[in-house]
Amino acid sequence: MADQPAPDQATGGFPHLDDRGRALMVDVSAKDVTARSATAAGTVLLSPVCVAALRDDTVPKGDALAVARIAGIQAAKKTPDLVPLCHPLPISGVSVELAVRDHGVDIEAQVRTTGRTGVEMEALTAVSVAALALVDMIKAVDREARVTDVRVLAKSGGRSGAWTRGD
Amino acid sequence: MADQPAPDQATGGFPHLDDRGRALMVDVSAKDVTARSATAAGTVLLSPVCVAALRDDTVPKGDALAVARIAGIQAAKKTPDLVPLCHPLPISGVSVELAVRDHGVDIEAQVRTTGRTGVEMEALTAVSVAALALVDMIKAVDREARVTDVRVLAKSGGRSGAWTRGD
Amino acid sequence: MADQPAPDQATGGFPHLDDRGRALMVDVSAKDVTARSATAAGTVLLSPVCVAALRDDTVPKGDALAVARIAGIQAAKKTPDLVPLCHPLPISGVSVELAVRDHGVDIEAQVRTTGRTGVEMEALTAVSVAALALVDMIKAVDREARVTDVRVLAKSGGRSGAWTRGD
């Protein structure tokens, strides 16, 4: 917690609100255009039956994880349309990886840009939507699937430089 | 687990894959048009400093939760664009509620339709995107925010009728 | 004013707000599916020089009004994406007409649906976006263009039946 930014006095530290609490897209014109990246991760918790089905080599599942991967990549590009106060950014690279584990599927996304703001929201959006697409693929097998632990792992670039999650 | 649907033998129970593992949007023409609803929930875990800032009456936060609520409602409508194999549905109602708790913000979304497939994915998408918008609002105060426990709570309508999560 | 609906006591008559002032997309499941239509109109006020340029047969302007017409038709389909609490509707017809007048360009749009809510917002959106596209076409000639008088002229269908603007 020691390296958390100090909340701004006037607005409680919420930069997307003006001093009367009204939403705005903050002006980032004065920020530098630099190479930036962010990595986020999350997990879809699944039943043992569903994990077994994903691992069962006797049924063809060619596109099962591809659908989630592609949905995540496309969602990174849609972030400013989904998150109302996000700035549009020229994304220069996205990867989304999924790994089947005993507890479900782990998802990790990395997004890169050369722009004026960071891409944490793009990375979180890629993970969240890849998770939704995966839940949709398996929901007939496991309707109790649960998306959990979606968080930023690390970021680099910009004024605040490199940061890695403490926990 | 007793009421989980039995996996289909040929495809491992993944209805969005054909028998060779290729993704498709399954034909629901033969399903009945009925009133359907789904409720989903999730939580954004926040630091005590961030929760305190959200509760601090000395700073104006008029639109802080409104942005997340509106983002969630709009995302429900975008579900077929985000989740590749989802059917477009005539959504007839969406509500998204956010409650500030000691551990963060709880989010619950309810979606209704009169259509041929259920709206679980729409409810999950509303919760997930409301959570993303909230994380974006507070990320300058708490960059370790974590979205967790996104799941379907209940659904009604359609052939399988009413269902409530067991846990 | 006599035929204005009476404001609801609890919410001040704002149906998109719940009793605590929170935005929601109201549930219209119980409304009838009926044929509905709405007509809206508006005007883009232009300088005499700009009107003369639009009327000057010595310059080819083949697509000038077509761009605005097509933008308006497409915008009617995007209404639920633009207006956060609008329901998606199966639009069954849209026409957008533009007429060059001495004072500028008059725009009128008619939208039809067979659905559970009216299409006033779709008709207003078609007029507004057709006006924006027209302003964009002529802005190098007249940067003082002004969009004015965008309003619903008439609607039909639904529980409240036919209505025509009084003024």
Place this chain on the structure above:
Amino acid sequence: MADQPAPDQATGGFPHLDDRGRALMVDVSAKDVTARSATAAGTVLLSPVCVAALRDDTVPKGDALAVARIAGIQAAKKTPDLVPLCHPLPISGVSVELAVRDHGVDIEAQVRTTGRTGVEMEALTAVSVAALALVDMIKAVDREARVTDVRVLAKSGGRSGAWTRGD
């Protein structure tokens, strides 16, 4: 009018048309990348009953203006999708303000970019869509609402430099 640009002879001054009247998105590759901003404004004229309801402190209207503000901010980002010949631009800031007046609601939007073309259309789109969202919020109370006087107030940046509306 003295500072209006002179119409181009060949095309009547319509830069989005080629010399045969066909629509195109003009090539701006040769324009400088500079900081640019634009301010636009407009008004939603409302009945006294509706204005009173918006001012009535006995009903909760928490999100009433927030919905319009957020819709306007999001619409600025959608401008190239709505206005067919607009260039995509890296918007670096948007604010939308609404003020309840005796005659209705005044709306003002400011948009900033660092790009090759101006953001007048983005500012006008933000105002227009904020107005549409507001009309949608209050249409059950006042179905005769009217959007009026949507125009550019000022712009800065680019080859033509700063400009402020004369009237």
Place this chain on the structure above:
Amino acid sequence: MADQPAPDQATGGFPHLDDRGRALMVDVSAKDVTARSATAAGTVLLSPVCVAALRDDTVPKGDALAVARIAGIQAAKKTPDLVPLCHPLPISGVSVELAVRDHGVDIEAQVRTTGRTGVEMEALTAVSVAALALVDMIKAVDREARVTDVRVLAKSGGRSGAWTRGD
């Protein structure tokens, strides 16, 4: 040619134009809601080197065709956003198949709806965008790829009933 519809006298048979040549989205309110389907096909012609690379089992190409398949399915849902005068339709099923041949990749798409107009444009859009996504996947190997022979194969449902391409 014998079963081609006879051109309408007034408009030359172009139903999306009114009698003055202006584009409109025709009113289909009076058409029946029936089950309808359409099948379209097309081919991406590729160099022998590129076909060999697609068939080479020594390189992993897991998602190569999945990307095109998913892009095609999603594009079917975007048809009314891409084709200006298309009606939005509640699509109830989409499949897109790709087959690697000696000459390149053959693509076939089938779309189903229960609605007031046919889904030929949705099927053609699915094929076209699947083809574009495939070209994007292989363009570093074969920049002379060519999309060819995109056409409707068959349709069923609606007033005109079943139709199969003659050639």
Place this chain on the structure above:
Amino acid sequence: MADQPAPDQATGGFPHLDDRGRALMVDVSAKDVTARSATAAGTVLLSPVCVAALRDDTVPKGDALAVARIAGIQAAKKTPDLVPLCHPLPISGVSVELAVRDHGVDIEAQVRTTGRTGVEMEALTAVSVAALALVDMIKAVDREARVTDVRVLAKSGGRSGAWTRGD
């Protein structure tokens, strides 16, 4: 074929796949921002009756080709939304030309950008969607229309420099 790029050994030359065959949006951060352009073309083959109707001066067809032209321009901007692994690019100019010939309609699109990747996919998308919009306009007259020969004609800019199709 002599100037075709050599396939990469590890991935068969498919740059959008990693070495395990998983789709990704490749990182182009290290590429230069340069002026780039691409030209693509294609043809919609039409029946003689349909060509005659397009040429018949006795029926008004004001917007017939404008709809296709505008659809193509707008589609160029939507390319990253349609083609899953395409990078978003700041498009700086688009033109789409249609010419009625004896065999149908020839379409050519030119797209310009100043960015890190080329705009071949944008030019191909503009041609493909213009073709789809044209097919939609004339489908009541000729349901056997066929889109053919969609290919890149030339490109310039970037590391690989100018290239013109050999055939």
